[in-house]
Amino acid sequence: xxxxxxxxxxxxxxxxxxxxxxxxxxxxxxxxxxxxxxxxxxxxxxxxxxxxxxxxxxxxxxxxxxxxxxxxxxxxxxxxxxxxxxxxxxxxxxxxxxxxxxxxxxxxxxxxxxxxxxxxxxxxxxxxxxxxxxxxxxxxxxxxxxxxxxxxxxxxxxxxxxxxxxxxxxxxxxxxxxxxxxxxxxxxxxxxxxxxxxxxxxxxxxxxxxxxxxxxxxxxxxxxxxxxxxxxxxxxxxxxxxxxxxxxxxxxxxxxxxxxxxxxxxxxxxxxxxxxxxxxxxxxxxxxxxxxxxxxxxxxxxxxxxxxxxxxxxxxxxxxxxxxxxxxxxxxxxxxxxxxxxxxxxxxxxxxxxxxxxxxxxxxxxxxxxxxxxxxxxxxxxxxxxxxxxxxx
Amino acid sequence: xxxxxxxxxxxxxxxxxxxxxxxxxxxxxxxxxxxxxxxxxxxxxxxxxxxxxxxxxxxxxxxxxxxxxxxxxx
Numbered sequence: 001x002x003x004x005x006x007x008x009x010x011x012x013x014x015x016x017x018x019x020x021x022x023x024x025x026x027x028x029x030x031x032x033x034x035x036x037x038x039x040x041x042x043x044x045x046x047x048x049x050x051x052x053x054x055x056x057x058x059x060x061x062x063x064x065x066x067x068x069x070x071x072x073x074x075x076x077x078x079x080x081x082x083x084x085x086x087x088x089x090x091x092x093x094x095x096x097x098x099x100x101x102x103x104x105x106x107x108x109x110x111x112x113x114x115x116x117x118x119x120x121x122x123x124x125x126x127x128x129x130x131x132x133x134x135x136x137x138x139x140x141x142x143x144x145x146x147x148x149x150x151x152x153x154x155x156x157x158x159x160x161x162x163x164x165x166x167x168x169x170x171x172x173x174x175x176x177x178x179x180x181x182x183x184x185x186x187x188x189x190x191x192x193x194x195x196x197x198x199x200x201x202x203x204x205x206x207x208x209x210x211x212x213x214x215x216x217x218x219x220x221x222x223x224x225x226x227x228x229x230x231x232x233x234x235x236x237x238x239x240x241x242x243x244x245x246x247x248x249x250x251x252x253x254x255x256x257x258x259x260x261x262x263x264x265x266x267x268x269x270x271x272x273x274x275x276x277x278x279x280x281x282x283x284x285x286x287x288x289x290x291x292x293x294x295x296x297x298x299x300x301x302x303x304x305x306x307x308x309x310x311x312x313x314x315x316x317x318x319x320x321x322x323x324x325x326x327x328x329x330x331x332x333x334x335x336x337x338x339x340x341x342x343x344x345x346x347x348x349x350x351x352x353x354x355x356x357x358x359x360x361x362x363x364x365x366x367x368x369x370x371x372x373x374x375x376x377x378x379x380x381x382x383x384x385x386x387x388x389x390x391x392x393x
Numbered sequence: 394x395x396x397x398x399x400x401x402x403x404x405x406x407x408x409x410x411x412x413x414x415x416x417x418x419x420x421x422x423x424x425x426x427x428x429x430x431x432x433x434x435x436x437x438x439x440x441x442x443x444x445x446x447x448x449x450x451x452x453x454x455x456x457x458x459x460x461x462x463x464x465x466x467x
Contacts, residue, residue: 042454056451056452056453056454056455057452057453057454058450058460058462058463059453060450063441063444063445063446064451065418065444065450065451065453065457066457067449069453114426154453154455154456155451155453155456156417156456157457177447190441194418194441194444195417195418195453195457196417196418196419196422196437197419198417198419198456199456282455305464341419341423346417346456347455347456
């Protein structure tokens with residue numbers, strides 16, 4: 001089938017070794033005018049080095065302030081298929097598990113009401129349906145919700161929480177990340193669908209410090225599974241590893257706190273100095289296991305560089321039991337949001353607010369005791385509480 | 394205070410801000426609660442009813458705001 005538009009610049013993107021989104025858009029263009037015009041508009045943007053999208057505005061479904069991202073072409077006469085090209089976010093199940101029937105159901109609806117193109121998954125934790133018209137939003141939402149699905153978060157709201165595969169496939173998961181994600185999603189339905197914050201707030205839940213979901217870099221609040229007692233060591237398995245790897249070079253020397261020693265064929269860990277990073281356990285999975293007293297470390301403040309630069313999360317609670325009904329966790333979250341609401345500027349993420357008002361101020365106002373685990377880097381620790389009088393002196 | 398009364402206060406506040414300042418949900422909760430001595434949860438419930446009825450809507454312009462739908466603003 002001939003192409004509607006010549007796209008020499010987009011064609012370049014098909015020549016690399018990796019799968020190209022252009023190939024998929026061309027497949028969709030064979031049966032969708034929206035996809036065909038999308039190719040044309042994107043090609044023009046590449047040529048002019050200028051976006052032709054207008055973003056935001058008054059687009060959504062009745063009662064919700066989240067879940068639909070308004071997008072319009074600023075040259076609708078030239079590309080009428082993408083005059084409206086709104087994105088719809090569908091709340092994904094914890095761990096991104098679907099049945100093929102569930103996927104077919106959503107895709108059939110999206111062929112009916114939208115472009116048929118998707119993004120599986122966005123970093124928000126949603127299934128992202130790309131491109132529909134304003135008049136299709138309410139009928140789509142009615143059909144989607146009648147089948148048990150819901151929209152995800154967008155705007156200045158709680159974004160759809162997401163997690164690693166957790167205990168469903170990983171024996172190293174210290175917490176049930178999927179159950180926690182589901183509980184947070186249900187607990188904060190109002191905060192997710194009706195934006196009330198200075199800016200977005202993301203939860204990501206990782207089963208262990210390997211952090212397969214990269215929560216420490218991507219979530220305003222990371223919940224990372226950990227343990228409080230001692231790493232379990234099987235010395236017989238340590239001997240087996242010694243025959244096939246260099247334990248000193250690959251485990252002992254890479255321990256960030258230097259708390260492991262390997263002498264006389266025995267591995268010894270000083271658990272009081274262990275930061276629970278999981279490096280040794282991930283390298284010697286048969287010889288080492290996390291302790292049995294499990295819970296989570298709560299971190300706060302990471303974000304990508306949008307308004308200001310990127311931030312990584314800080315530890316705010318070294319260990320918290322994460323067991324239903326998670327009262328301690330929700331109480332902490334509510335206190336943090338209250339502080340953010342009182343002090344945050346418009347479009348200021350919680351991490352940026354902490355940077356602006358300082359971490360000691362955050363700890364004091366929210367009522368969290370300083371702990372050595374909170375030291376993020378040299379000269380960025382929470383233990384200096386200078387008063388006005390101290391500064392005058 | 395009756396729910397309908399709170400709803401009217403919220404609507405009036407949003408209407409007065411048209412063309413001056415876009416209000417976030419948090420701005421409305423704080424202002425109405427402080428000025429009228431109502432619990433924030435009460436204000437939130439009233440605001441939700443207004444949004445569910447389509448009397449007020451959420452908009453997005455770099456952040457999420459509460460506004461009067463275009464037809465009613467005219």
